[in-house]
Each structure stands twice: as structure tokens, then as C-alpha cells.
Amino acid sequence: xxxxxxxxxxxxxxxxxxxxxxxxxxxxxxxxxxxxxxxxxxxxxxxxxxxxxxxxxxxxxxxxxxxxxxxxxxxxxxxxxxxxxxxxxxxxxxxxxxxxxxxxxxxxxxxxxxxxxxxxxxxxxxxxxxxxxxxxxxxxxxxxxxxxxxxxxxxxxxxxxxxxxxxxxxxxxxxxxxxxxxxxxxxxxxxxxxxxxxxxxxxxxxxxxxxxxxxxxxxxxxxxxxxxxxxxxxxxxxxxxxxxxxxxxxxxxxxxxxxxxxxxxxxxxxxxxxxxxxxxxxxxxxxxxxxxxxxxxxxxxxxxxxxxxxxxxxxxxxxxxxx
Amino acid sequence: xxxxxxxxxxxxxxxxxxxxxxxxxxxxxxxxxxxxxxxxxxxxxxxxxxxxxxxxxxxxxxxxxxxxxxxxxxxxxxxxxxxxxxxxxxxxxxxxxxxxxxxxxxxxxxxxxxxxxxxxxxxxxxxxxxxxxxxxxxxxxxxxxxxxxxxxxxxxxxxxxxxxxxxxxxxxxxxxxxxxxxxxxxxxxxxxxxxxxxxxxxxxxxxxxxxxxxxxxxxxxxxxxxxxxxxxxxxxxxxxxxxxxxxxxxxxxxxxxxxxxxxxxxxxxxxxxxxxxxxxxxxxxxxxxxxxxxxxxxxxxxxxxxxxxxxxxxxxxxxxxxxxxxxxxxxxxxxxxxxxxxxxxxxxxxxxxxx
Numbered sequence: 001x002x003x004x005x006x007x008x009x010x011x012x013x014x015x016x017x018x019x020x021x022x023x024x025x026x027x028x029x030x031x032x033x034x035x036x037x038x039x040x041x042x043x044x045x046x047x048x049x050x051x052x053x054x055x056x057x058x059x060x061x062x063x064x065x066x067x068x069x070x071x072x073x074x075x076x077x078x079x080x081x082x083x084x085x086x087x088x089x090x091x092x093x094x095x096x097x098x099x100x101x102x103x104x105x106x107x108x109x110x111x112x113x114x115x116x117x118x119x120x121x122x123x124x125x126x127x128x129x130x131x132x133x134x135x136x137x138x139x140x141x142x143x144x145x146x147x148x149x150x151x152x153x154x155x156x157x158x159x160x161x162x163x164x165x166x167x168x169x170x171x172x173x174x175x176x177x178x179x180x181x182x183x184x185x186x187x188x189x190x191x192x193x194x195x196x197x198x199x200x201x202x203x204x205x206x207x208x209x210x211x212x213x214x215x216x217x218x219x220x221x222x223x224x225x226x227x228x229x230x231x232x233x234x235x236x237x238x239x240x241x242x243x244x245x246x247x248x249x250x251x252x253x254x255x256x257x258x259x260x261x262x263x264x265x266x267x268x269x270x271x272x273x274x275x276x277x278x279x280x281x282x283x284x285x286x287x288x289x290x291x292x293x294x295x296x297x298x299x300x301x302x303x304x305x306x307x308x309x310x311x312x313x314x315x316x317x318x319x320x321x322x323x
Numbered sequence: 324x325x326x327x328x329x330x331x332x333x334x335x336x337x338x339x340x341x342x343x344x345x346x347x348x349x350x351x352x353x354x355x356x357x358x359x360x361x362x363x364x365x366x367x368x369x370x371x372x373x374x375x376x377x378x379x380x381x382x383x384x385x386x387x388x389x390x391x392x393x394x395x396x397x398x399x400x401x402x403x404x405x406x407x408x409x410x411x412x413x414x415x416x417x418x419x420x421x422x423x424x425x426x427x428x429x430x431x432x433x434x435x436x437x438x439x440x441x442x443x444x445x446x447x448x449x450x451x452x453x454x455x456x457x458x459x460x461x462x463x464x465x466x467x468x469x470x471x472x473x474x475x476x477x478x479x480x481x482x483x484x485x486x487x488x489x490x491x492x493x494x495x496x497x498x499x500x501x502x503x504x505x506x507x508x509x510x511x512x513x514x515x516x517x518x519x520x521x522x523x524x525x526x527x528x529x530x531x532x533x534x535x536x537x538x539x540x541x542x543x544x545x546x547x548x549x550x551x552x553x554x555x556x557x558x559x560x561x562x563x564x565x566x567x568x569x570x571x572x573x574x575x576x577x578x579x580x581x582x583x584x585x586x587x588x589x590x591x592x593x594x595x596x597x598x599x600x601x602x603x604x605x606x607x608x609x610x611x612x613x614x615x616x617x618x619x620x621x622x623x624x625x626x627x628x629x630x631x632x633x634x635x636x637x638x639x640x641x642x643x644x645x646x647x648x649x650x651x652x653x654x655x656x657x658x659x660x661x662x663x664x665x666x667x668x669x670x671x672x673x674x675x676x677x678x
Contacts, residue, residue: 020510032526260517
């Protein structure tokens with residue numbers, strides 16, 4: 001019951017946060033000298049009626065506060081307006097967001113599966129040559145610019161022909177059965193996942209190693225050793241459980257970093273995700289699309305942090321007691 | 324303290340190597356006008372996408388000779404429909420050291436003509452080939468580096484005072500002020516930083532001079548990072564503000580701003596230094612990413628990111644690998660900054676063992 005109460009309180013806290021985010025993004029975009037309807041007006045395939053409807057919807061002839069109110073109201077109703085090519089923004093987002101979520105969740109899963117064990121091993125073998133080598137490798141992983149790495153891998157894909165050069169699906173995707181579709185998507189995901197994995201693995205491994213070292217230094221671990229517990233038990237039963245909690249808090253941050261990092265990777269690999277969408281929208285100064293994808297990015301980030309917090313409540317009883 | 328840090332840096336093998344590498348890079352960037360055989364805007368349209376010049380020290384008779392190079396001539400191969408570059412063997416161009424070449428203004432002030440190396444008047448020496456406009460990649464790397472390697476530092480000098488003051492005020496005042504200020508900072512942090520970065524960069528009006536654009540990008544980069552930093556500072560201020568010497572300052576009647584700036588913030592110095600060195604790389608990476616997309620530093624100015632823009636084309640990365648050199652330089656300098664940052668953290672903050 002207490003837990004549920006805390007979770008609900010935590011969910012309610014996100015609402016003012018999202019309102020402030022929307023205010024910030026709205027004013028940044030509206031203060032720019034770009035006419036939000038310019039692209040729409042220039043497109044000959046869009047009727048003046050549609051343009052007029054957009055003007056009414058956005059309330060462009062009214063003061064900016066009213067504009068914000070109108071925008072927020074229609075955002076909540078799910079009406080995000082049209083893109084400069086006349087498509088529905090909500091439709092576009094529906095296509096792109098799952099792709100980005102797919103990419104980031106695979107990367108998070110993989111980095112946890114690899115990074116956490118590597119962090120533990122490095123901490124247990126502190127200052128041995130294994131630990132040193134890992135440190136050097138993670139330094140290298142952190143220093144590669146994601147887009148440059150992506151370009152190099154693309155070069156590799158072109159030269160060997162082993163991997164598809166970008167996109168998420170093959171041209172004949174719609175003719176495939178379910179199994180083939182699955183394999184096709186997995187095949188296209190290998191390179192983008194590899195880029196993001198390499199870059200985010202490094203910081204995760206370091207963090208896990210640091211947490212583990214902290215915990216291994218604590219009194220209860222010394223006590224567990226002193227009473228003669230086998231080292232395996234000390235590490236996996238006593239140390240690990242405490243070292244992993246701060247990592248869950250980091251999960252939210254990791255997600256944030258991935259959303260940003262994914263944008264450039266998606267761009268290079270022509271991956272149909274949210275990052276590339278916002279990039280294209282920015283380059284075309286498609287205001288509706290920019291605004292909506294910025295908001296969706298923020299919503300995803302806030303939700304990611306929320307999930308991390310809820311997970312933490314479940315794994316760490318101390319937080320429940322405090323609240 | 325600074326001496327201590329430097330000593331420790333020099334002791335550590337990796338950090339020493341990193342210091343030397345960065346020292347060489349910055350020295351080369353400082354002397355860019357002198358080291359580069361060409362100026363930033365020099366272009367020879369007939370020499371577009373020329374591969375790196377070959378330097379010969381043994382002449383056709385098998386005898387040792389002064390180093391010389393041949394110019395490239397472009398030929399169209401009718402069978403394979405490709406453009407080929409061949410040596411123009413009719414004329415040798417000797418390489419001259421410390422000789423007069425293109426005029427430039429050293430540091431924008433002193434007019435000079437002296438170059439580290441150059442060749443005779445109609446010879447061309449392109450150590451790393453040329454780009455689409457026939458501009459020397461090696462020279463542009465040096466001039467581009469000036470931007471790429473300083474933009475991070477400048478952003479930090481904008482960002483850190485803002486973050487320190489914001490976090491300091493929020494933590495010291497507490498209560499409602501703290502609530503409002505922290506909610507705002509959290510909201511800024513809730514926007515995916517790269518999304519915010521490209522949007523801010525895209526609303527920059529066109530038609531600015533390159534200096535204006537450079538400064539605005541510095542400010543934009545600073546706007547991205549201050550919130551996270553301010554939050555950490557606030558946390559530190561919360562624990563410092565209840566110490567006795569702060570109470571003492573309060574009872575003397577020092578103003579709140581004075582207490583924050585003079586008494587509380589100096590306590591965070593070692594954290595600030597660590598955070599600064601560790602965040603330089605991310606600013607170098609952000610700038611290069613932004614310029615790579617065409618939203619950062621614009622042509623004809625060079626930066627490592629916008630030079631890599633050409634690597635977006637397959638034909639370039641397949642047949643003209645010399646265009647990828649800026650990427651390696653970004654990698655090397657970011658790695659060096661990371662290694663130094665790690666060592667500084669070990670020295671100033673011995674409790675944390677992340678390495």
C-alpha cells in the first residue's frame with residue numbers, strides 16, 4: 001500500500017515537470033524568427049483551407065500566451081497538426097517512436113548484460129592487468145565520436161557486403177512472413193546497435209566498477225568475510241545487491257544519453273527513428289513536427305526516469321521506509 | 324595544489340602520454356599559420372579530391388636527392404568511366420623548408436610569409452590530399468582544430484559560472500526558491516540534450532559573420548549542460564551551508580550573495596576542476612556532431628566536424644579515405660582529455676575510484 005502511494009505521488013510529480021518542459025520548448029521555438037506556416041504555404045499541394053485551419057488551430061494572430069494555451073490543449077487532445085508535406089504529425093510519430101524505443105531498449109539490455117558483469121569482474125580484480133586493460137578499452141570506447149564510428153562501420157558494410165547499409169527493413173519486407181520479417185529487422189539492427197552499445201558500455205562498466213569497489217570497502221562486506229563466508233557468497237549475495245541499486249537510478253540517465261546519441265547514429269544509418277525525424281524536421285524548419293517530437297522525446301525521458309524510480313522502490317526497501 | 328596535480332599527471336604513464344599529445348596538438352594549432360603550407364581559404368579548383376602528395380627522396384637514377392614531389396594531373400579513364408590521378412613526371416618540385424610562401428597574418432596581427440615547408444610556385448604539396456574544392460586537408464585540419472579544440476573550453480567558461488551561481492543560490496536559500504529553481508533545472512534536463520542542441524542551432528539566423536556564429540554556438544553548448552552541473556553544486560551547497568564558518572559569516576552580517584560566492588562556492592573547487600576536465604570531451608564531441616550535421620560551424624570556415632561532413636558520402640569514404648582524418652584527430656584528443664580528467668579526479672577526489 002505504502003509502495004503504491006509512493007508510486008502515485010511520483011507519477012503526479014511528472015505532470016508539472018512536463019508542463020514546464022512544454023513551456024520551455026514552446027517559447028524557444030516561437031521566439032525563433034521562422035514563420036511556422038512558411039513551409040506549408042510554399043507547398044503547392046496544400047490547399048489554402050488547410051493553411052487557414054492551421055492558423056486558426058495555432059491561434060497565430062493572438063498573443064503568445066493564448067497560442068501556448070491553444071497548442072497545449074490540442075496536444076492533450078492528441079491533435080498535433082500537419083507536417084509541411086501535409087501528413088499528420090501524430091501518424092509520423094506513431095511510426096517512428098517504436099523504432100527508437102526498439103533500438104534503445106536493445107542497447108540498454110545488451111549494455112546491462114555485458115557491462116554489469118564486466119564491472120564486477122574489474123572491481124573484484126582491482127588493479128590487476130585485466131582491470132587495467134578494461135580501463136584502457138573503456139577509455140577508447142568513450143572517445144570515439146558516435147557518428148564517426150557509424151561512418152566507419154558503414155564503410156565496413158559497403159566493402160564486405162555482410163551487412164545492409166542502413167534503414168530498418170529490406171525493400172521486399174512486405175512480402176515476408178513473420179519469421180523472415182523478424183530476421184530482416186534484426187539483421188538491419190546489428191550495426192546501429194553495435195555503435196550505441198560500444199559507446200554506452202564504457203560508462204556503465206565504469207560506474208558498476210566504482211559502485212562495487214565502494215561496496216567491497218564497506219564494513220558489512222568485511223564482516224561477511226570475517227565470519228568465513230566463501231568469497232562467491234560475499235560478492236554475489238552481499239556486495240552485488242547493494243552495488244546494483246545506484247545503477248538503477250542511472251538507468252534513467254542512460255536512457256536520456258541514448259536518446260541523444262541515437263539521433264546521430266540514426267542519421268548516419270538512415271534509421272527511421274525519432275532522432276532522425278527531429279533532425280529532418282529541424283533542417284526543413286517544420287515547426288509542428290519539431291515541437292511534437294521534442295515533446296515526445298521529453299515525455300519518453302521523463303517516463304524512463306519514472307520507470308527507473310519505480311524499479312528502485314521495488315529493489316531498495318530503504319526508500320519505501322523513508323517515504 | 325596545481326603543482327601537486329601536475330606532478331601526479333606526469334607520474335602516470337597514460338596521463339603523461341596524453342599531456343604530451345595534447346601539448347603537441349595545441350602547439351601545432353597555435354602555430355597553424357606557420358606549419359600549414361596553405362592558408363585556410365586557398366583553393367585550387369583543378370586539384371579537387373587529389374590524393375596525398377607522395378614525397379620522393381630517391382630520384383629516378385636511384386640516387387639520394389633533396390625531397391621532391393610531383394604534381395598530380397587529372398585524367399579521365401574512358402574505359403572504366405573514372406577519374407584517375409597521375410603524376411606529372413615532367414617537372415620535379417623540390418620541397419623547401421623555412422621558405423617564403425603564401426602571405427598570412429600571424430595571430431591575425433603580424434604579416435609574415437614564412438612557412439615550415441612549402442614548394443615552388445607552381446608545385447603543390449598536399450600532405451593529406453584535398454577536398455571537393457581543392458583545398459589542402461592538412462592545412463584545414465590545423466585551422467579547423469583551432470575552432471574544435473577551443474569551443475569546448477569557451478563553453479565551459481560560460482557554463483560553469485552560471486551553474487555555480489544557480490546551484491549556489493538554490494541550495495543556500497532553500498525552501499520555495501530551491502523548489503522552483505530545481506524544477507526548472509529538471510525540466511531543462513528532461514529535454515533530450517541533442518534534440519535541444521540541434522533546435523537551438525537551427526534557429527540561429529543566417530547571414531551572421533563567422534565570429535558571431537562561433538560565439539553563439541559556444542553559448543548554445545553552454546545552455547545544454549548547465550542544469551545537470553547546477554544540480555550537483557546545489558547538493559554540495561546543502562551540506563556546506565550548515566558548517567560553522569558559514570554561521571560565523573552570517574552572524575557577522577555578511578550579505579547572502581557574499582556568503583555564497585566568497586565562503587561556500589570556493590569549497591567546491593576540486594569538484595569543479597574535476598567536472599570541467601571530464602566534460603571538455605563531451606563538448607568537443609557535441610560541436611563536431613553539430614557541425615557534421617551542417618548546423619554548427621559553416622563553410623568556408625573549417626572545423627573537424629564540418630570537414631567530416633564529406634564523409635557522409637559513400638564514394639568519399641570508399642575512394643578518398645584521407646577525408647576521414649579529422650575523425651581520428653577528434654578521437655585522439657578526446658581520449659587524451661579523458662585520460663587526463665581521470666587522473667585529475669584520482670588526485671583531487673581520492674574517494675571515488677572510477678577510473
